[in-house]
Amino acid sequence: MVIAALVIYLLWAALAFGLRSIVQWRRTGDTGFRGGGLAEGSVQWWARVLFVGALLIGAAGPIAALAGLPAIAVLDHTAVHTAGVVLAAAGVVATLAAQASMGASWRIGVAEDERTALVTGGAFALARNPIFTAMIATAAGLAAMVPNAIALVGLVVTIVAIEMQVRAVEEPYLLRTHGDAYTDYAGRVGRFLPRLGRLTATGPGVKP
Secondary structure, eight states, X not given: OHHHHHHHHHHHHIIIIIIHXXXXXXXXSOOOBOOTTOOTTSHHHHHHHHHHHHHHHHHHHHHHHHTTXXXXXXXXXXXXXXXXXXXXXXXXXXXXXXXXXXXXXXXXXXXXXXXXXXXXSGGGGTXXXXXXXXXXXXXXXXXXXXXXXXXXXXXXXXXXXXXXXXXXXXXXXXXXXXXXXXXXXXXXXXXXXXXXTOOEEETTEEEX
């Protein structure tokens, strides 16, 4: 199970970041990566630091298991491991499908001076952040496959990084960039899951 978790993790990272960047570059001449030269200590800088940390810890969980770190006993059961395989595999597929839904608008990070099309179709008709939803599912599945302390910390850091990126970076940017179009969309579609986390208008802004 440990080897399977490491293979799934490496496959997910290679496809979701490596291959997707190559596809984006071949289609548009742009890798899609944004956020270089972030101001140290800014919200987006911290979100980036946490996200990179989550990726490293995600790999460290299976590696630590191979080195002999035991699983947490209450989670060390075949049913939990099996559910983890299903969830992790589904998360990988969902990540790629959601990325494909973005088309040329796919980005990692935010550039304040850039305006891309507001994507509301495909996977984005179900949730405003389906890529992040799929990434959380993948991380949760991997943690269930190898439920040691490091893997569980990686899951928590992943969720914190994604919440920070979405709530403090991407949603304010989309509101500034797309205005009423995003407000209307966010009022109809949930943040990570259908209907959950929709935004409600309150005067000049919105709130969860």
